[in-house]
Amino acid sequence: MSETSDQHDAPVRVLVVDDHEVLAASLAHVLDDEPDFLSVGVAGTLEKARSMIRSTAPDVLLLDHRLPDGDGVAAIPELLALRPSLRVVVLTASAADHVLVAAIEAGASGFLSKTRSLAEVTSAVRSAATGEAVISPEMLARLLPRLSRGGGRRHEELTEREREVLDLVADGLTNAAIAEKLVVSVHTVRNHIANLSAKLGAHSKLEALSIAVREGLLPDR
Known part of the structure; x- marks a missing residue:
């Protein structure tokens, strides 16, 4: 998914977390060459990532799911606790579906294969920065049935329009x-997503979907 950003006057601050030094440095260099991005550095471990999140305040985190000192996916909730507005895009080589599902449920904004082109990397970062889900509709359709179910209701009720928007998000x-389908502005859609995410306690559109599935708000998925 992608959408041209009109929200960021300042450059989008990006932190790359990957223990492959050449790849991490290359990604940081490519991002720095874009006028709307600012690479705030690279980290090869989760320990360094935690420190750099505190010191550099990134907007988007490109996060390898296998790091020398731990599982990147398992660390997502802790990293989001350090900076709740952070958008996390998981870098994958050949991740199994259960890893991708775990990332969605942990609060990731999406996934990016390490084999993707540099243009796709910059597009993915822009999408994440605007709150979009970095995932293809086909992958989303495949993963939705694998999300956990049966967690029970514990959140404020969504409005009819918020449920409608959530259902369309689930459609990819x-x-x-x-906005085009509902004949409203993109700004209005963003507000609906922000409101429903706040009610569900989600950090991303994908996490909002996972909570909605778990709590039976998308029963037919």
Whole structure:
């Protein structure tokens, strides 16, 4: 999913967390060459990532799911606790579906294969920075049935329009596509997603979907 950003006057601050030094440095260099991005550095371990999140305040985190001192996916909730507005895009080589599902449920904004082109990397970062889900509709359709179910209701009720927007997010639509379908502005759609995410206690559109599935708000998925 992608959407042109109109929200960021300042550059999007990006931290790359990967223990492959050449790859991490290359990604940081490519991002720094983009006028709307600012690479705030690279980290090869979770320990360094925690420190750099505190010191550099990144907007987007490109996070390898296998690091020398731990599982990147398992660390996502802790990293989001350090900076709740952070968007986490998981870097994968050949991750199994259960790893991707765990990342969604942990609060990731999406996934990016290490084999993707540099243009796709920059597009993914832009999408994450605007709150989009970095995932193809086909992958989303495959993973939704694998999300956990039966957690019970514990959140404020969603409005009818918020449920409608959530259902369209589950269909894999971007904010722009949802806005066109509902004949509203993209800004309005973003507000609905922000409101429903706050009610569900989610850090990303994908995490909002996972909570909705778990609590039976998307029973037919």
